[in-house]
Amino acid sequence: MSRLSAAMLLAVPAIAIGGLLAYVRSPHVTNQAHPVEQPIEFDHRHHAGDEQIDCRYCHWTVEKSPSAGIPSTTVCMSCHAQVWNKSPYLTEVRKAFFADQPIPWVRVHNLPDFVYFNHSIHVGKGVGCATCHGRVDQMGAIEQAAPLTMSWCLDCHRDPKPNLRPAEFITSMTWAPPADKAEAAALADKLYQEYDVHSRTSCSTCHR
Amino acid sequence: MNTKPDSAPAQDTPSSFALPVVSGRNEATSAAHDHDHDDVVTEALAHASTRAVPAEGAYGKTYWLGLEEKLATPAFLEETRPEFPVGADLPPTGFARREFMQILGASLALAGATACSTRPQDERLVPYTKTPPEVAPGNPLHYASGMTFAGHTSGLLITAREGRPIKVEGNPQHPINQGAAGTFEQAFLLSLYDPQRARVLRQGNNPRSLRVLAEDVSSLVRTKAAGDGGARLRFLSEPINSPLLGDLRARIQRKLPSARFHSYAPVDQAADEAHRALFGQPTHALYDLTRADVIVSLDSDFLESRPANLALARQFADRRDPKNGELNRLYVAEHRMSITGGMADHRLRVKSQEVFGLAAALAQAVGGPAASLGASASGKAGALRPEVASWVQAVAQDLKSKAGRSVVLAGERQPAAVHALAQAINAALGNLGATVKVVPAAAPEASGLAEVRALVEDIKAGRVDTLVITAFNPLYTLPVDAGLAEVLDPKLNANRKALSVLYAGHYEDETSKYADWFVPLAHQLETWSDGRAVDGTVSIAQPLIQPLFNGVPEAELYALFLDEPYRPAYQMLREYWTAQGGEAGRADFETRWETWVSEGVVPGSLAQALTASPDLGAASTLVGAYQPPAAGDLELNFVTDYKLFDGRFANNAWLQELPDPITKITWDNAAILSPATAKRLGLENGHVAELEYGGRKLQVPVTILPGNADDTVTVNLGYGRTGLHEVVAKDVGFNANLLRSVNAPWFDGGAKLTKVRGSHTFSRTQYHWRMEGRPLALDMSVSELAHPSKKTEHILERVQGELVLGKQNNLTDFDYAKTPQEGYKWGMSIDLSRCTGCNACVVACQAENNIPVVGKEQVGRGREMHWLRIDRYFEGSENDPTMVMQPVACVHCEKAPCEYVCPVNATVHSDEGLNDMVYNRCVGTRYCSNNCPYKVRRFNYLHYTQGKTSTEKMLMNPDVTVRNRGVMEKCTYCVQRIERVRINARVEKRLIQEKELQTACQQTCPTQAIAFGSLADPAQRVTQLHEDERAYRLLHELGTRPRTAHLIRLRNPNPALVAAAPAEAGTTHEGGH
Secondary structure: OHHHHHHHHHHHHHHHHHHHHHHHHOHHHHOEOOOOOOOOOOOHHHHHHHOOOOHHHHOOOOOOOOOOOOOOHHHHHHHHOOOOOOOHHHHHHHHHHHHOOOOOEEOOOOOOOOOOOOHHHHHHOOEOHHHHHOOHHHOOOOOEOOOOOHHHHHHHHHOOHHHEOOHHHOOOOOOOOOOOHHHHHHHHHHHHHHOOOOOOOOHHHOOO | OOOOOOOOOOOOOHHHHOOOOOOOOOHHHHHHOOOOHHHHHHHHHHHHHOOOOOOOHHHOOOEEOOHHHHHOOHHHHHHHOOOOOOOOOOOOOOOOOHHHHHHHOOOOOOOOOOOOOOOOOOOEEOOOOOOOOOOOOOOOEEEEEEEEEOOEEEEEEEEEEOOEEEEEEEOOOOOOOOOOOOHHHHHHHHHHOOOOOOOOOEEOOEEOOHHHHHHHHHHHHHHHHHOOOOOOEEEEEOOOOOHHHHHHHHHHHHHOOOOEEEEOOOOOHHHHHHHHHHHOOOEEEEEOHHHOOEEEEEOOOOOOOOOOHHHHHHHHHHOOOHHHOOOOEEEEEEOOOOHHHHOOOEEEEOOOOHHHHHHHHHHHHHOOOHHHHHHHHHHHHOOOOHHHHHHHHHHHHHHHHOOOOEEEEEOOOOOHHHHHHHHHHHHHOOOEOOOEEEEEOOOOOOOOHHHHHHHHHHHHOOOOOEEEEOOOOHHHHOOHHHOHHHHHOOOOOOOHHHOEEEEEEOOOOOOHHHOOEEEEEOOHHHOOEEEEOOOOOEEEEOOOOOOOOOOEOHHHHHHHHHOOOOOOHHHHHHHHHHHHHHHHHHHOHHHHHHHHHHHOEEOOOOOOOEOOOOOHHHHHHHHHHOOOOOOOOEEEEEEOEOOOEOOOOOOOHHHHHOOOOOOOEEOOOOEEEOHHHHHHHOOOOOEEEEEEEOOEEEEEEEEEOOOOOOOEEEEEOOOOEOOOOOOOOEOOOOOHHHOOEOOEOOEEEEEEEEEEEEEOOOEEOOOOOOOOOOOOOOEEEHHHHHOOOHHHHHHHHHHHOOOOEOOOEOOOOOOOOOOOOOOOOEEEEEEOOOOOOOOHHHHHHHHHOOOOOOOHHHHHOOOOOOOOEEEEEEEOOOOOOEEEEEEEOOOOOOOOOOHHHOOOOOEEEOOOOOEEEOOOOOOOOOHHHHHOOOOOOEEOOOOOOOOOOHHHHOOOOOOOOOOOOOOEEOOOOOHHHHHHHHHHHHHOOOOOOHHHOOOHHHHHOOOOOEEEEEOOOOOOHHHHHHOOOOEEOOOHHHOOOOOEEEEOEEEOOOHHHHHHHHHHHHHHHHHHO
């Protein structure tokens, strides 16, 4: 009896702590795999998938700004003034455009306020959109694909090579490294040199 | 898991847990007690209490922060025996104190749930409907604009993020600013977002629309134009240096020929009067200090007094660097310790009223055409004290030896006669045209108190029925006997109903109380305007944001009196400037306009220097008209405040919390006395006294400041505001205008100061974050540096010598980058020879890094949050000390004592030598602050940033985390700027250029005292300064290896005066030792 209670005394806290650690890393807490309903039923499957529109057509500041940018309503209307311009799906978009009112999209990828992520440097050094955002072309409603935890960031910052891709495929949803391991490593080394990648791990790299 | 960055310098050597102990006082003492290790604490306490003279023998000099320290008063020792200020070691307690609630209004920061791990579930992303073409969300934009105040427009460069201005810097293309901005310009931004600004246009107590006012004004104008031509209409404005407003005024004058415009400037009235008389037209003197070897200041605080000070400070500082050739020599005669006085090589304490006699004697001694003027002035002034007379002789000798390469400046508080004498001396020395240029004034009209008097006389005589006031709060800023308050107050003026008063201002203040119409003015960053700088340069000031509180642009208000269809300020400004170009200019106006707006300056607008020589006849008339102030043993001096100016910045919590550069008092003003005078009157710091002058009495708290002239009392203007909604300013300090008289607006004899019951607690940062008497700011004469004495050699050895591995240096070195290709090695240098202590860097840091304001009560507990502080040291005798300013922020030690005491690794080193502070790791043990020898870490005792309105949140710099309660913070070398520039450079695949990366403090420094860059690049300025012979490290002997180097302050004394001095100094030192 006393042996059991002693074991319990050790096991219960251990399991509790372990459980807690597992829980905070679980998709439930990191908000992964949780499609978010948006005010307008915008479907990336159609735009990025079927129509093969480059990510940068709408998220045009991704190469020059910390933020990839949420497209302004004008960007929507640049096409939808011509195509589907009477579609009831787009009523809200037209309304917002003509009333000059912003569309309040719901934020999906939300880092804590003390973390400063910069899109331009990652895209500029060969980290593709799909690496962090997943197969956006297969998402009806956008969901967070990666855990976006600090350890996940650091994994790549300590060894960025597996996540590098040639600049011409930076927005590609389907690009994959060569299947042959040696070939993939050779490509990674080449890109690492060519793009002059220096992933930093000092605290102030992200926390300012 | 090892959470330390892999590449960080080795920090976990066991021996690193103890800093090398450096014996405090001398080797002998510690050797004697070597066996007695148990009693270390007692010994330390004994050491502290025996520190009567806080010098360490090795330095041979006595540096002290304040009088109590110098004299080692029992109260001081009691208060300072603990290492930290009272309260610094207390747990965070208390909340919702009155002062704290007061400042919640304007200046605390963003309430972000920053260090909180719960993420908002439904955070919205709100894109533009149509993104403006120049905006890339996430990247800052910079717009040239300006700030007009007291008849001068300062050229500014404003940083905006997604349409909201977040930082004010000087416009690098503006000839006065040259990239620098003073404290006022930077704090200007906070006033833009101040929720206490006036919002309601009202008639009496009823809100009105602008249209109603416009109709009212237009019917008034029509009646007047048809009738008496506006003879009963008066305007009272600031000096109008805006070409557009000048044009509007001229057009109003054409419509209403009999209307009269008065303007009132709080300062510079006497200089204007003198220059007008001497040169026959409204002129302004510009000084070129780059060519001046000898500078004599007659009570002129030219390094800080507006408006040309930014340019003067830079020119002056450039001549204090021995690398730029021979140092200039500055003589200052003044009544109080000022910023300029602190920079002087020879400073003479005189009463303000003695300056006239001193100037006269100087004119006489210089001779030439000035001699006869000087002689007649000397006759009026009477005999000089012997020490003043000998000082004058030495100065005159020096001036004469540098004829044509010297300059004499008269102070803005001095009467016109002193200005006339100064310019006569300049003329006699051939300085006119060389170091002194005379240009047409930017605001030509007279703007003295005489204007206000004329206006009051007219109102009293019933010659005015409509008064339009756009000048800043005249009922507060004017001397109490100016009479304007009496005629505007219905209780005191029976005929008040016959007068209609329209007041336009930014706040509901003392003047708006008596206004029949009140118009909230638009902030200058909300509207289009233009304005001339003192040198004539025109800036086009563009708006950064739509008016937040329905403010009316000043130009549109004036335009109402034209009775023309409404046109926005932008249209008026463009039309005015189109007309300036003439027919030829119209063609390419659009291109030129775009350039003017984007560059912020109109090319070719620099004023042409006049060649006229001063009319000495007019000068002697001025001297003849000079009325010596009343005799009497105590001279009362009024000065504009270094922080609030004449009170117009009183509602600005950044400025209220800024320590005064000299007294280090925050949130207060005081009657400032010299130690000898205080002793004579039986007064001490914090006593309350009754100040009586001209039959008026005021209770004032007293503070004692070494370096003030004996038998003078100095009070700062700008405090004691009672405005309706100015919550920040309300009841801070006392209103010195209540004693001031129009007959002697700046100084007069015959004041009385008597102690009364009560005491006052100042919140002064003087003894906060003290360095236990270790002299850290170093100054020496040029000759001493060139031929060091034994003592100096000892000092230099101690602060610059090699660190011995195992003795002061028991951590192995980390392998930092050695060439630019290998990486960066960030470092900073601060040149004490250049630093005037003007505080511009402190405000820049506050704006850049979202530093909260904590309020008077919290400052009193030593909880001010400024990452960058300026230590002001005195040296020498307590009555007549010299001063050294030393900015200190985190010095980013390569072997940082804070790092290895942090239990959670919240402060760690980067591979480039930055001492990173990780807010989200910090749990608030404050061990790091305990172990920091420089006392540069700041702790958020309370949630200083909560409760912001959405308008106030717009001020925050989005690149910097807003810190939460319980988190330590400190200077980061503006790491957000480093990272932004790094990313831009890396995307473009190049190295960071020296020019593109500046820290906020460095960027704004008017004297370029601060340099920052990579020490791995030998070509950078900071590297060269680190290798300068004057460079030393703070507490070098601890082996912390600071990345910030300070450069020894150099003095350039006149050998003739030095030879005379020791006898006097010797006697005063006697008591000290």
